[in-house]
Amino acid sequence: MIDRFPSLAYFSAMAKLPIITLPDPLLRKPSAPIERVDDDLRRLMDDMLETMYAAPGVGLAAVQVGVPRRLVVLDVTGDEEEKQPIFLVNPVIVEHGSEMRLHEEGCLSIPDVRIEIERPAQVTVRYIDRDGKARELVARDLLATAVQHEIDHLDGKLIIDFLSRLKRDIVVRKFKKQAKAEPAD
Ligand SMILES: [Zn+2]
Numbered sequence: 001m002i003d004r005f006p007s008l009a010y011f012s013a014m015a016k017l018p019i020i021t022l023p024d025p026l027l028r029k030p031s032a033p034i035e036r037v038d039d040d041l042r043r044l045m046d047d048m049l050e051t052m053y054a055a056p057g058v059g060l061a062a063v064q065v066g067v068p069r070r071l072v073v074l075d076v077t078g079d080e081e082e083k084q085p086i087f088l089v090n091p092v093i094v095e096h097g098s099e100m101r102l103h104e105e106g107c108l109s110i111p112d113v114r115i116e117i118e119r120p121a122q123v124t125v126r127y128i129d130r131d132g133k134a135r136e137l138v139a140r141d142l143l144a145t146a147v148q149h150e151i152d153h154l155d156g157k158l159i160i161d162f163l164s165r166l167k168r169d170i171v172v173r174k175f176k177k178q179a180k181a182e183p184a185d
Pocket of ligand 1: 001106107108109149153
């Protein structure tokens with residue numbers, strides 16, 4: 001999810017990963033659960049975080065860098081604030097508030113498209129953390145929106161699914177045309 005202006009690189013040891021975009025069919029594939037939190041997974045978390053900060057974005061799901069596993073990284077802090085990265089392994093929303101929040105969402109996999117979406121303003125998420133511990137997070141406001149946006153990615157759901165079929169087809173057609181126009185590398 002996009003919601004910030006460019007910020008400085010995080011750690012130079014991390015590596016930036018290519019982000020897949022519409023109409024890549026992988027974006028529609030449900031991600032598989034992660035069985036073990038190990039150093040390889042933590043490396044992926046770090047690389048995803050750098051990719052997200054550089055994009056810039058406030059959330060990124062592993063499937064967006066071509067890895068269809070249930071992993072999400074997030075950081076909704078502003079540029080002037082200290083960074084607060086969040087890593088969610090196998091996240092599940094276990095509760096949501098009744099109050100709704102409207103937000104114009106962008107997606108790193110659907111460049112230059114923003115869609116107003118209403119979602120619960122507060123969600124409770126159960127997940128495994130970077131150290132393999134089971135945890136719960138109560139997310140509010142922008143973080144709640146971002147968490148829901150990223151968990152949708154793990155289920156192959158995109159922000160264009162909130163549009164009418166007609167409008168969604170227009171967006172998809174535009175990206176298919178662009179993909180055809182771009183020479184293969
Ligand atoms: Zn997205």
